[in-house]
Amino acid sequence: MSSTDEARAAATLAARASYGRLVAILAAPTRDIPAAEDALADAFERALRSWPQVGVPDNPEGWLLTVARNRVRDALRSAAHRTAAPLTDAATVPADLLEVDVDAIGDKRLELLFACAHPRVDPPVRTPLMLQVVLGFDAREIARAFAVPTATMAQRLVRAKRRIKGAGVPFAVPTRADMPERLPPVLEAIYGAYAIDFLGGSPLPDEARFLALTTAVLLGDEPEAWGLAALLTLAQARASARTGDDYVPLSEQDVATWDRALVAEGESLLRRAAAFGRPGRFQLEAAIQSVHCDRARTGTTDWAALRRLYAALVALTPTLGARTALAVAIGRVDGARAGLAALDAIDDPGIGRFQPAWAARAELSGDPAALAKAISLTTDPRVRRWLESRGLSDDR
Amino acid sequence: MRYTLLLHYPEMTAEELGPEALAEGMAAFDAYTKALDASGVLISAEVLQPVAHTTTVSLASGTPVVQDGPYADTKEQLGGTVVIDVPDLDAALAWAQQAPPVHYGTVEIRPSATHFADGAWTAFDFQ
Structure with missing residues (x-):
């Protein structure tokens, strides 16, 4: 390697490793x-x-x-x-x-994370902002991950930074009293970087995992931060199963494609979170992932455990997604009729155009009209093909 | 049911956009229409030239009035149309939200009243 290449490599490495710390x-x-x-x-x-x-x-x-x-x-x-x-x-x-003592650089990334996810910063821009200022991704890479034009993303980022300066958003770790209110938006924004993976093979999820781990380590005693790190680690363990040409639902994925080392790491993170005895949304979601991952060991999916976990999740955050997943788990444990009753009991006005709810209804009832509705709401051709194949082969 | 997605957004010339943004926009539109096509819901898709190239004609006053430029000069212009055939508004909305211009403009979801096919108009849907 020439010295120019070496300098370039060192600078690039320093950039990735320390960009957020320096900013x-x-x-x-x-x-x-x-x-x-x-x-x-x-x-x-x-x-x-x-x-x-x-x-x-x-x-x-x-x-x-x-x-x-x-x-x-x-x-x-x-x-x-x-x-x-x-x-x-x-x-x-x-x-x-x-x-600042340059030989003993402190870590102010937490302060920066709390500024990026401050209540005065618009929620949709929090995740992109973190990706840029903490991890050093450029607007183009972030735009691609979010399937948004680069110019649009760049404009949003500029506006958010102007707002942070103009509105005097503090660069500070909140006090313990404020933490319950201030930590969730930070974790949500990190989770957002993982969730965009579903828009198609972006390299960001592992960066999201890195951010979650960093946050958990720097905060030390926040169980939900550890829970998020566990969730993203367990999800990442199954990353290779998600990227094929065909859509494969979690319960049908080939366990041989999962990364066992990451599963073990995720489970140890989850134990660390659970030891605090303060459950929360991300710990529950991590536990749900952990149950799915356990199929690699036991050969079956423990739907009763999933049902308990989803019930706890719904009690905590009754989102449409969690309620639909609970209905599916009830259907697996108590039979399709009970599952459909749980689905019917969801009173969210958005359910009529919520694709997963129609897919669940099709699964539980075998009703071709429900399947057709689920298909009509599906804009990902891979998932669409998979649903269509259910219609042809499902003989229940 | 047929819907026409009317794509409204501020016009940008190729120079204003720059080659990268232009290529990016074309790739996004390509992926979108291919997803529509692969899903079997696409009837047609058009991307229009800017209003600088448009001509309007009217005989409403009795004599032909031919004019350079659009019917209405607004900040956002009709930049393209996508005709889709989906079961209902929920599905049309799901697809409209995937259209690239939602990020820099507005997508209007307009149900068809009737369309001409095989030599005749389909039954008119009075609403």
């Missing part, structure tokens, strides 16, 4: 994320020019932070000069930044 440190004092990103981009560019000549520094992250920090300070000084604002402004704002 967090640079943006925290001023809440100006774009300025931090510009300064960091500049530092990375300099690294690519200088490292091939002088070699990769012992502490690449510290080097990048020093250069980026100087850029932020220069920008603030020249802005203060231009506007003739009192120099104290420029001198005081970056003071925190200058005190």
Whole structure:
């Protein structure tokens, strides 16, 4: 490898590993994320020019932070000069930044995560924002993952960053009293990065898992953060089973394609979460995944356990999806009639156009009209083909 | 039941868009119409030239009035149409939400009243 390649590789590695840490440190004092990103981009560019000549520094992250920090300070000084604002402004704002010990860089990613998922930031942009400022994905990659035009995504991100600065969104980890209210949006946004996988083979889910793990480790004693890490790890264990040309439902996937090491890791994360004795939505969803994964060991799906878990999930978050899944589990345990009764009891007005509910009804009743309705609501050709094949082969 | 999805969005020239955004937009539209086609619900799809290339004609005043430009000059223009055949509005809505222009414009879901096929109009659906 040439020294240029080596410098490039080192810079790229540093970028992935420490992008979010550096943005967090640079943006925290001023809440100006774009300025931090510009300064960091500049530092990375300099690294690519200088490292091939002088070699990769012992502490690449510290080097990048020093250069980026100087850029932020220069920008603030020249802005203060231009506007003739009192120099104290420029001198005081970056003071925190200058005190940062580059050899012992703290981790402010949590602060950054809580800023990205702050109540004043629009919920739909929280996940893309995290992917960009914490993980360093560019707008184009994020746009592709969300199936949105790049320009649209870029515009949303710019607006969100402007809002963070303009509205004075704090870069702070909430107090314990505020945590119950503030943590769920952070976990939701991380979960969002995993959920977009269903839009088609994006590389983001594993990054979502990394974020969830980071959050769990940094917070330490939040069981739901561990629960989310467990959920995404167990889901990732089955990633290869989801990417074929044909859609295969979870209960019919070939267990040989699952990653056993990830299953074991997910289960240990789940035990860690459960040890706190404070169950929550993500822990329950992880436990549901764990029951499915257990089929690799036992050869059967424990529907009674799934029914209990879905009932607990519905009690906690009665979403249409959870209620539909509970009806399916009831159908498996107590018979189709009981399952249909549970489905009929769902009073959500959105159920009429909720594809999974029609698919469940078709499964439980064998009614071709329900199957036709489920098919008509399906826009993924893979799932559509699978449903159509049910209509032909299902002889119940 | 037939629905025409009317795709309204602000017009952008190829230069304004740039080659990357243009290619991206075309790929998104290609994937969308292929999914419609693979699902057996697609009747037709048209992407229209910008209103700079449109001409309107009217005989309403007795003499032909031919005009360059659109009937209504609005910020968002009709940029394309997709005709689909699906069982009901729920299905039409599911497909409309997948149309690329929902991200930068509006998709109007308009039920067909009747259409011409095999030499005759189908029964008119008075509503």
